[in-house]
Amino acid sequence: MRRALTAALVFAAAFVALAFLFVPVLAIFVHVTPGRLVAQLSNPLVGDAVVVSLETTVVAQVLILALGTPAAYLLASRRFRGRALLVTLVELPLVLPPAVAGIGLIAAFGRYGLLGSPLRAAGLTIGFTQAAVVLAVALVSSPLYVRQAIATFEAVDENMVAASRTLGAGPAKTFFRVVLPLARGGLAAGEALAFARGLGEFGATIMFAGSLQGVTQTLPLAIYAEFDQTNGFDVALAMSALLVLVSAALLVSLKVTPRWQSSRPTSRFLFARSLSS
Amino acid sequence: MAILSADFTLPLRAFALELSLAVEGTVALVGPSGAGKTSVLHVVAGLAHAARGRVALGGDVWLDTARGVRRRPEERSVGLVFQEYALFPHLSVRGNVAYAGRGRVDELLQRFRLDHLADARPRALSGGERQRVALARALARDPAVLLLDEPLAALDAHTRTEVRSELSELLRELRLPTLLVTHDYEDAAALAGEVGVLVEGRLRQLAPPAELVARPRDAFVASLTGANLLRGNAAGARELTEVVLTTGERLYSTDEARGEVGVVVYPWEIALAREPAVDSALNVVRGDVGAVVELGNRVRVRVGPVTAEVTAASAARLELARGGVAYATFKATGTRLVPL
Numbered sequence: 001m002r003r004a005l006t007a008a009l010v011f012a013a014a015f016v017a018l019a020f021l022f023v024p025v026l027a028i029f030v031h032v033t034p035g036r037l038v039a040q041l042s043n044p045l046v047g048d049a050v051v052v053s054l055e056t057t058v059v060a061q062v063l064i065l066a067l068g069t070p071a072a073y074l075l076a077s078r079r080f081r082g083r084a085l086l087v088t089l090v091e092l093p094l095v096l097p098p099a100v101a102g103i104g105l106i107a108a109f110g111r112y113g114l115l116g117s118p119l120r121a122a123g124l125t126i127g128f129t130q131a132a133v134v135l136a137v138a139l140v141s142s143p144l145y146v147r148q149a150i151a152t153f154e155a156v157d158e159n160m161v162a163a164s165r166t167l168g169a170g171p172a173k174t175f176f177r178v179v180l181p182l183a184r185g186g187l188a189a190g191e192a193l194a195f196a197r198g199l200g201e202f203g204a205t206i207m208f209a210g211s212l213q214g215v216t217q218t219l220p221l222a223i224y225a226e227f228d229q230t231n232g233f234d235v236a237l238a239m240s241a242l243l244v245l246v247s248a249a250l251l252v253s254l255k256v257t258p259r260w261q262s263s264r265p266t267s268r269f270l271f272a273r274s275l276s277s
Numbered sequence: 278m279a280i281l282s283a284d285f286t287l288p289l290r291a292f293a294l295e296l297s298l299a300v301e302g303t304v305a306l307v308g309p310s311g312a313g314k315t316s317v318l319h320v321v322a323g324l325a326h327a328a329r330g331r332v333a334l335g336g337d338v339w340l341d342t343a344r345g346v347r348r349r350p351e352e353r354s355v356g357l358v359f360q361e362y363a364l365f366p367h368l369s370v371r372g373n374v375a376y377a378g379r380g381r382v383d384e385l386l387q388r389f390r391l392d393h394l395a396d397a398r399p400r401a402l403s404g405g406e407r408q409r410v411a412l413a414r415a416l417a418r419d420p421a422v423l424l425l426d427e428p429l430a431a432l433d434a435h436t437r438t439e440v441r442s443e444l445s446e447l448l449r450e451l452r453l454p455t456l457l458v459t460h461d462y463e464d465a466a467a468l469a470g471e472v473g474v475l476v477e478g479r480l481r482q483l484a485p486p487a488e489l490v491a492r493p494r495d496a497f498v499a500s501l502t503g504a505n506l507l508r509g510n511a512a513g514a515r516e517l518t519e520v521v522l523t524t525g526e527r528l529y530s531t532d533e534a535r536g537e538v539g540v541v542v543y544p545w546e547i548a549l550a551r552e553p554a555v556d557s558a559l560n561v562v563r564g565d566v567g568a569v570v571e572l573g574n575r576v577r578v579r580v581g582p583v584t585a586e587v588t589a590a591s592a593a594r595l596e597l598a599r600g601g602v603a604y605a606t607f608k609a610t611g612t613r614l615v616p617l
Contacts, residue, residue: 159363162324165350166357167377168418177376181367 040238072149098203148190285330305469356415546611
């Protein structure tokens, strides 16, 4: 009797928890009819937001891959003093409140910021431009990629690297022909996470880049701008549905990325080994 | 054939690896795990940085800390076969062999009987096949030196003997200075013209296998090469040395020694009998018959503290399999005395 009660309680708790997670997502799709939802997508505001989101996210992710990959490889393959501190600094933006990230960006790259003044002297203004969106997205999403990349590179069998070297390959050929192919599953997983986080970036962007339609207004900013406007709620719903689909697609792609090695699987842990060990 | 010379110091965690070695033909380093065997290969290949030393192939200097010469691994002409082979899992057999250069790929695939596996991934191969891929890959660069790290350890006992004789033949054909490391003395003796015993970073003895067996320098070398080692105290007695074992028995040796010694006697120097024999052999050890292990047409038998090797026919005639008491006898000339 008592055992049955416990079981019932556990099932009830699980049901409430899962329902709570699922209902808001479901609500986005059932609040209005699918036809009406799709119709909202023709609103020019939606098109502008999609373009801004795509442009800024793609540029930010290319920058993250191009700069974050070598940085992660260096942190994974070299042992030096202050390495642990550096890895921790890389991860700091992850736990930083978005508003703090926004203030930081303004203080650094804003009109009167640390680097903003010299940049302005050189004729470059960043605040309230698409470059500002790119910086905000890069700041909050790159740590997700970099720390996953560090863990992935650390998991590559060092004998593979050694074998490549004794076979006449220099460090560059070794990196591109051996390390990168072996790490690509883990890197793709990290990039998918960073992409998803970047696409949803809101707080730092709205503070540092503002919400100018067609310039800095990304999908999340457009949702925020529309949801309390007259007839705006349906538009916000449509954009939300779009983001749910993209996020879900990213999540699925994360789960099905190929696993390379059977003996030494590329690390898929969210947290870099250097932090948790 | 150029000579590979290596003379270096490499600090390891528990001790320093200090070695001076000239490799012409095949040299095997044998020793317990953790003796620094793999590190020797890594220093020669340039994968580990020696604190001090010189590595050269003939007049070609790869490392000379005194003159600041330190060539990178890719600038040394070595073929290194890793212990677990370290094949690239994302490349096919052909891709692995072609990694160092495409020139000789087809020839090597054929030579190592890998043509039908050219498109397979390493994970789909058996241990013996993996080893052949590793060898083919290492040779694709036309190395001037071959380094083998436990080339047979990853194989099961059945394939091992076969692969060992193939490897032995290959090394003879290649005529490259070859340095191989193994924990197995029999592998070392079967493959190399010279065997070095490495313990805690130092070479205890370096000699042809026959010489190691005939004149082991110390107790460790003797037991490594498969000898029986009996501890005792030596004192002179006329022409022979008399050794009183810790168990009280007396043995005689033609070797000269005083004090604490180990009496070394190889299993094939020992004859077995059911009755105490009256013959020229001076040494008799009485004991219970223990484990009996067949090795082809020979049998290894444990009698008290010693292991003897006799023919399968003798073992059958003496009915060793049923146990009981036996007498192990060996000549004074068949023993060596080593310091403990």
